[in-house]
Amino acid sequence: MAFERLSTAVRLGCDTETSGLSARHGRLFSVQFSDGEFNVLVPISEGVPLGRLEDILTNPAVTKIFHNAKFDLDFLNENGYSVANIFDTMIAEKVLTRGAGQSASLAETLYRYFAVDLDKSQRAKFSRKWDGIWTEDLVDYALSDVIHLPKLMDEQNAWLEKLGLTGEFETQLQKIFAHEIHERHEK
Numbered sequence: 001m002a003f004e005r006l007s008t009a010v011r012l013g014c015d016t017e018t019s020g021l022s023a024r025h026g027r028l029f030s031v032q033f034s035d036g037e038f039n040v041l042v043p044i045s046e047g048v049p050l051g052r053l054e055d056i057l058t059n060p061a062v063t064k065i066f067h068n069a070k071f072d073l074d075f076l077n078e079n080g081y082s083v084a085n086i087f088d089t090m091i092a093e094k095v096l097t098r099g100a101g102q103s104a105s106l107a108e109t110l111y112r113y114f115a116v117d118l119d120k121s122q123r124a125k126f127s128r129k130w131d132g133i134w135t136e137d138l139v140d141y142a143l144s145d146v147i148h149l150p151k152l153m154d155e156q157n158a159w160l161e162k163l164g165l166t167g168e169f170e171t172q173l174q175k176i177f178a179h180e181i182h183e184r185h186e187k
Helices: 002-006 053-058 069-078 089-096 106-114 121-125 136-147 149-162 166-186
Strands: 011-018 028-034 039-042 063-066 086-088
Touching: 002 053, 011 069, 011 136, 011 149, 028 053, 028 069, 028 136, 039 136, 063 069, 063 089, 063 149, 069 086, 086 089, 086 166, 089 106, 089 149, 089 166, 106 149, 121 136, 136 149, 149 166
Parallel strands: 011 063, 063 086
Antiparallel strands: 011 028, 028 039
């Protein structure tokens, strides 16, 4: 059912939960998807595979929206998943606010655009010592990061276009992902 619903989307918020900052030494706990209304968390840590949802990651017709895509892609790639057609809301925010001294964190970005106050306190529970139990609070936390990404991308795209910064955003996105491609070829 989740695949049927999400595979028809033209854009999806995507995120991961991990045990740390290093994809080589950390663990991938989950992958989350949201079209802005329908949300799915796949608990990789419990041995649940992405199944057909993996096809969505590689489908170039669906834009996958991440906040700090480099981080999530490192973990996804390290675990054998490929992703095509990426939009990074963190890069977009950095292009839009350059020189303004504003944070491009997801919490602060969502607050500026939508007055959404993300509670990041649950994040500390994801560590190497995590007991692996997906409580309702942890699931809610993990999904809160992806629910707003489709709407945020729409807002940022409108501002990028209005300010004539779409080309700069594309350039920055290509720089980051050209580096990623180079690193993968060296492995």
